[in-house]
Amino acid sequence: MPEPSDVEEQLAEQQAAEEEKRQEFETLQQQERLNQQSPQQQAVRQAQDFAKQAAARAVRRYGAKIAGKVAARYGLTAAATAVAPFLLPVLVAVIGVLLMGLLVIVILVSACNAGGVGGKIARFLLVPGASTVCKYLSVNGTGGLSGGAGGGSFENLSIVLTSAYRPGAVVDEDPRKQSAHSRGEAFDIALINPAVGFRPNPPDSRIETVVSLAEGMGFVEPRGNVVDEYNNPSKGTRGPHIHVEFNAGHCPGPPQTAAPNDLVDLTGLVPMSGASPPQVRACLKPYVLQLFQLTGQNP
Numbered sequence: 001m002p003e004p005s006d007v008e009e010q011l012a013e014q015q016a017a018e019e020e021k022r023q024e025f026e027t028l029q030q031q032e033r034l035n036q037q038s039p040q041q042q043a044v045r046q047a048q049d050f051a052k053q054a055a056a057r058a059v060r061r062y063g064a065k066i067a068g069k070v071a072a073r074y075g076l077t078a079a080a081t082a083v084a085p086f087l088l089p090v091l092v093a094v095i096g097v098l099l100m101g102l103l104v105i106v107i108l109v110s111a112c113n114a115g116g117v118g119g120k121i122a123r124f125l126l127v128p129g130a131s132t133v134c135k136y137l138s139v140n141g142t143g144g145l146s147g148g149a150g151g152g153s154f155e156n157l158s159i160v161l162t163s164a165y166r167p168g169a170v171v172d173e174d175p176r177k178q179s180a181h182s183r184g185e186a187f188d189i190a191l192i193n194p195a196v197g198f199r200p201n202p203p204d205s206r207i208e209t210v211v212s213l214a215e216g217m218g219f220v221e222p223r224g225n226v227v228d229e230y231n232n233p234s235k236g237t238r239g240p241h242i243h244v245e246f247n248a249g250h251c252p253g254p255p256q257t258a259a260p261n262d263l264v265d266l267t268g269l270v271p272m273s274g275a276s277p278p279q280v281r282a283c284l285k286p287y288v289l290q291l292f293q294l295t296g297q298n299p
Contacts, residue, residue, distance in 0.1 A: 157206055157209065157210065157295040157296065158191065159189045159190065159191055159192065159271070159291075159295055160192055160270075160271045160272055160273040161188070161270050161271065161272035161273070161275045161278060161288070161292075162190045162238075162239065162241050162274050162275055163186075163241070163275050164181070164184070164186075164187045164188075164275050164278050164280050165181060165184040165260070165277060165279040165281075166179070167259065168182055169181035170182070171234065172235040172236065180245035180246065180247070180248070181245075183248065183251075183260060183281070184260040184262075184279065184280050184281040184284065185246040185248075185280070185281055185283075185284055186245035186246070186280075186284075187245075187275075187280055187284070188241040188243050188244070188275075189210065189244070189291070190273070191204070191207065191210070192273075196230065197230075197240055198231075198233055198240045199231055200230065203231075207228060207242065208228075210242055210291075210295070211228055211242060213291060213294050213295070214291060217290060218287075219245070219246070219287075222250070223247060224246045224247055224250060225244075225245050225247060226242065226243070226245075227242070227245075229242065230242070244291070246283075246284060251281055251284055252283045260281050262281055262282045263280065264280065264282050264285050266278040266280065269289060270288060270292045271292070
C-alpha cells in the first residue's frame, strides 16, 4: 500500500500536467492575439509570457512535491501536538510507577542484605515473609537477612544449640537415610525463656520467626532445608526443636561423604544445651554464628 506522501506526489504531478495543458491552450490564444500586434510588441509579449509560464510550471511541479512532504511531516507533528495534553499525564504516571517500583526493590535489597537499621526494618516488616522475599534478594551469598556482627536482633528470641555433629545419625530411624548431622552439616536449636513443647497451643510465633530467619539465610531447596520439629516432629526425634541443614554437596567447601575431617568446635561461641559434641563442619560454622547473632544470643 503506497505511503500518504507518495499519493500526494502523484496527485500533485497530475495537477501539474493538467495545468500545463491549460497553459498551452492559453498560449495558443495569446499567439492569435500577438498576430494582431506589431512585430516588436509580439516579441516582447512573447518573451514575457514564456518566462511566466516556465516559472509557473517549475513552481507547480517541484513546489507541489515539496509541499506534500512538508504537509505530511508537519501534519503528523500537529496531530502529536494535539494529543500531547492527554499523553503527558499518562507518561508522568508511568514514570512515577516505575520509580516507585525501583525504590521498593532498592529498599528491600538493602534491608535484606544489611545489618543495623536496615536489618531491623527487614525483620520487623518481612517476617514471617522474610524467607520468601529475602532469599531472592541476596547479594552476599547467604540468601539475605545475614545481619552479621553488629546487625539488628530480636531481643525477645532466646535460643540454644541442642545438637550438631552426630556420627552415624540417620533420618526417621532408617539406616538407609543418612542424616546431615552425620556429615557435620546440620544443627538443631530450641527456644527457651520460655521453652515450649511439641505442637504448642496456642501456636508460638517465635517458631515461625526462627524458621524464617534460617530460610532467609539461604537454607532452602536445593541448597538446604529447615524443619519445624515443634509442629512436625520426625520419627525418633529427641525433643522439640528446629532443624537446620545443608543438603549434601551444598555446604561451601570441599564435599565430604565420609566422616568429616574439618570439624570445628562451637564451645563458648553460642549458648548450648545438650549438644555433644558441639561441632560442625567449618563451612557451616559462620551460619550458626549468624543465626545466633540475628537473635541476639551472643555469649
